[in-house]
Amino acid sequence: MKILVTGASGFLGGRLARRLADDGDWDVSILVRPTSRLVDLGDLSGMRILYGDLTDSASLEAATLGVDVVVHSAARVDERGTRAQFERENVDATRVLLDAAKANGASRFVFISSPSALMSYDGGDQINLDESAPYPTRFLNLYSETKAAAEQLVLAANGDGFTTCALRPRAIWGPGDRSGPIVRLLGRARAGKLPNLSGGRDVYASLCHIDNIVDATIKAARSDSAAGEAIGGKAYFIADAEITNIWPYMAEVAKEFGFTLPDKSVNPRVVSAIVKVLDRVWTLPYLAARYSPPLSMYVLALMTRSATFDTSAAERDFGYTPVVDRATGMRQFREWVDSQGGLAELTRDLA
16 A cells, blocks of 8 residues: 655654554655655665655645555644744645645545644643544634644545544654654753743643554554544544653653752743733744744643543544553653763754
């Protein structure tokens, strides 16, 4: 079966492409930019490299020729960017890729979405959330808004002979993560720049190990015709089995990496007021296009709101179960970080 993976120079796309190539059951093509860093993909054996860009519709259309399955992992995820950039890379690119895949005879389209698509700017905790939850009327940021818009395009495109679905992993972590939210938080904590924002509350989260979302993606991509009918036009939460109490667990992980969390806390209401001002300031195109905000409502929400997800729909419709538990995953992650020269080296250039 011929499969196209976009975003293969990234954490998830790269791990997925490598797994597909190693499985030997797939004819794998990857869409990357000419300037992409591909060292984490290994020797590139078993992969066909296609060069293109999310803003180049011709390259997206050409990449889908002769493909049976498309996994669309590429996206603008940085908080840096104008509305036009997010719309172009997250929404317009998804529309072009969908149309091209369908026109060129692909039978399945798996979109890597995010629970962020359901997070409201003024919302609160989301406990054991399932797929019946609606989209918010006001999104946390441009990433959330455009991922929701792209997800809706994907689900609406489902039809006879063209099965589409969306997977929603949150805070993907594990070996190979060079710039994700977990690595960035650990880097800030190690540098003493991560005050406790919990306000004394327990903040619970469903995280997602890289191998769990990779396995879920492959199951969704290869499910049989009966399952294909079941998953068509649907979105699914994908998460680890464990629920994480963020701040105590961050303290445990910090100790394992040889440092302690900063012994300071701040009033979350004061921080929220400051961040709302920053969010308004960062709508200025000059700032938005060049810099990430020092703190945003999006990051604040991730660290102060509980967000846990019910994955029973994915288990029912295409057999998802976590393949890596948290203890095993953390051991693998620590070993990989050590192989990269340690946490200080890994996070040295991260903002």
